[in-house]
Amino acid sequence: MNTPSSVLVVGAGAAGLSVVESLRRKGYRERITLIGEETGAPYDRPPLSKQVLAGTWDAERTHLRTRDVLDALDTEFVLGDRALALDAATRTVRTGSGAELGAEAVVLATGLHARRLPGLSGTAGVHVLRTLDDAARIRGELLEAERVVVVGDGVLGAEIAATARLMGTDVTLTGPQAAPMQAQLGHDIARLLAALHTEHGVRLRPDTLVDALETTDGRVTAVRQVEGETIPADLVVSAVGSTPATDWLAGSGLLLEDGVVCDSRCRAADGIYAAGDVARFHHEALGRSLRLENRTNATEQAMLVAANILGEDRPYSPIPYFWTDQLGVKIQVYGLPTPTATVHIVEGGTEEGRFVAQYLDSDGSPVAVLGWNMPKQARGHRHHLLGRYTPAPAAAPR
Structure with missing residues (x-):
């Protein structure tokens, strides 16, 4: 695969910015353009419902990078301009300002709309x-x-x-x-x-x-x-809840089903990729498609997309992970708990307010691990999930 001479990233959130940063870290020196609907610098969303709402963080503290760091990326930031349409065949995006921006590789990272x-x-x-x-x-x-x-x-x-x-x-x-x-x-x-x-x-x-x-x-x-x-x-x-921000992609020729449908390489079409909340990708180990709405996925999937743009041809098969902080309790979940899973406390105890729980499927295999105020210990149990979420080495691209 030839390295593309230009990359266009649509979406200036965590996923979009991580694609840019990963490309630069891997030595990509060609032209990169990033389009964002909001006018301000890229910022993090998880603190909005906690630190920002509580007033312990101001808006600037949510910024993902400082102005100097963004400038060092040598990227054209087109902010305050919403993407309106994509021509997948020519890999060209039309924006609200009337601009038409094209590139050899396009990454869709437009995230979600609040329902x-x-x-x-x-x-x-x-x-x-x-x-x-x-x-x-x-x-x-x-x-x-x-x-x-x-x-x-x-x-x-x-x-x-x-x-x-x-x-x-x-x-x-x-x-x-x-x-x-x-x-x-x-x-x-x-x-x-x-x-x-x-x-x-x-x-x-x-x-x-x-x-x-x-x-x-x-x-x-x-x-x-x-x-x-x-x-x-x-x-x-x-x-x-929320819905994937794919309305602007109607008529683009891409398959849209609760997100941008991608293969296991997060590729939606030739030269077009998706990352973050908007991406529905094929998980090779699970044998089905997933769309994950969390901050960790946004970063990890973006890094994988950058690698595949540069020709590494790697599948994206993560152990899903999310966390939430509420009322003095930190909850971390690895994997995907199922409605029929049985829950076993494997460290600590519920009466202590600190524990690790393991979710077991009907056949006794672990499908998820949860930590309740035990982040280090929960991560230590993550390895039990590798067999379920890691594809066989010989798995073919799909």
């Missing part, structure tokens, strides 16, 4: 959290609000509820699951997280769906649930 529930937008006091600007707006209202309702009990919703509660606000967390983050943690550990939130004063409304908002003079005053219960609210944060 919005019908009827939960266009009202004062109702927000989603995806950007720095979103976090600033929510924080400003949190400082004045007395009663907050978080709609959505996944990772983001649980983190927002935890942060708001630590700020002294009356918080209700509502969602369709029996316990917060049950889809990510399984029933047993999610029950422990529910107990943690309850102990800190978060009001949980599990197994519920929101029906509508109540407003006065255009501002939210309450959330009404399908069952009929009304929850008073000065501020509502909708955290009901």
